[in-house]
Amino acid sequence: MKRRNFIQKTSAGTALMALGGLGLQSFSGTSTPTKITILHTNDVHSHIDSFSPNDAKYANKGGVARRATLVESIRHENPNTLLLDAGDIFQGTPYFNYYGGELEFKLMSKLKYDAATLGNHDFDNGIDGLYAQLPHAEFQFITANYDFSNTIMDTHTRPYKTFYKDGIKIGVFGLGIKLEGLVAPNMFKETKYLDPIESSQEMTRILKVDEACDLIICLSHLGYHYKNNPNKISDLALAKATKDIDLIIGGHTHTFLPKPTIVKNIENKNTLVNQVGCYGINLGRIDFYFDADKNKTANGTSIII
């Protein structure tokens, strides 16, 4: 036991890092588990205010100020929390028509969103309209399959971002939907759409091998599933065709799921796919528990949904 204590204390020192060349994250695991909380929204569509009590469908639901209270209390309970959005932040209420997305981005910054991917409606004021609002966003836009190199958005997005939370390394990459047919070409200009499966394969290799992430999350605006067009790429299809993705947070299809979907990936391992409808009516919450205790981890990962 003494030895152990000694090593734990020393592990914080830089001498050890240089010696072993092993990542710090490998040492923080003691017998206390680490919990990573992932909170997520999708297709909020400028729904800043809650729905009116007279609304036929969503009476009294939603609202950014309420979401702020909820996120704050969860962050207070677990500081190891990430807040993510899967796109279509824009379009749906006069807030967007009047302010072009300024208020949406400012509020997401105030709620301390960590990252978001882009939806097709985020191009509704053109790629220039999106670019114009970037100064109001204090969070990172991530997309791995939009090549913006010939556009004004070049260098303003990243294919992925990694986060450290209590020694756990989390890699998040983004995927967008094919814009052609959804958005007028003069709006997305020279944005090139890349194959989502190929992009995912590249991203998971980088995040798993090069970045040695403990947790890999895909923020997707591909859509949950297309019943009438099953060959169309979707979150369920992506989950089946790839590996090393722990969680796909989806959007676009405004799918209200009773619970997250478990999909067997190409290696027959579990990938979780989740989406929380639209308009900020729900907040998704996925907790990942990590431990070094063999008794806990010996039987693989249990999923409670």
Added chain:
Amino acid sequence: MRFTHFFFLLYFFVFLNCKQEKIQLYKIEGKQIAISDSITANSEIESFIKPYRINIQKDLDSVLAYSLDTYSKTDGELNTALGNFMADLIYSEANPIFKSRTKKDIDMVLLNHGGIRGILNRGNISKRTAFQLMPFENNIVVVALKKPQIDSLIDYLSKQKKAHPISKLKLTLDKNYHVIEAKIKGKEIVNNQTYYVATSDYLYNGGDNMNFFKPNDTLYRLDYKIRNAIIDNFIKLDTIKPVIDNRFTQIK
């Protein structure tokens, strides 16, 4: 000597320790939390939103015109007062812009019945009304078409038997919905003339199965939203009093 030993030993322990203490994912819990009125709104966020909200409400609710009656897109058979109002305002608001850019006039307007999303209530009319009538961000485009496509357009209208809003086009059908009269700006439709048809980019791209806009001679994007044309028209008018007329009728 001692120092080297120390490092050697340390490395050894560290190595062992890491093997034993490799962090692993052992449990995932997923749930959805409803944002309901049981959650108190964050007052700082609320007060940040407030000035934006008030500004929008003030602007949306400022009175622009007066509507003499209540007009709905379902009042009428092949043409309705509300549809006529919409199509005519597209002509009157978009034509000066089109003319200034191209030295040409718009020949006719075509919208779709389903694109009218609200009603015009009797009484004061504000910007909010324009948002209700047209919540989408569609823009006005002008498409240069020749007679064969105009014929397909007319064929479409005769087969749809719906009050798709038109302006400057006159269409009369017989009791079997066959076209017996079709004129643009009061003239017969002739070969070799180019007709400039104003519509929405949604319909131009095949919305509502309107597949006659392609191929075309030229497409002019006015970068002018349909909703903004409605608002501009409200500002110009004092009283809105559109009527059902004989632009699209059936002889029974």
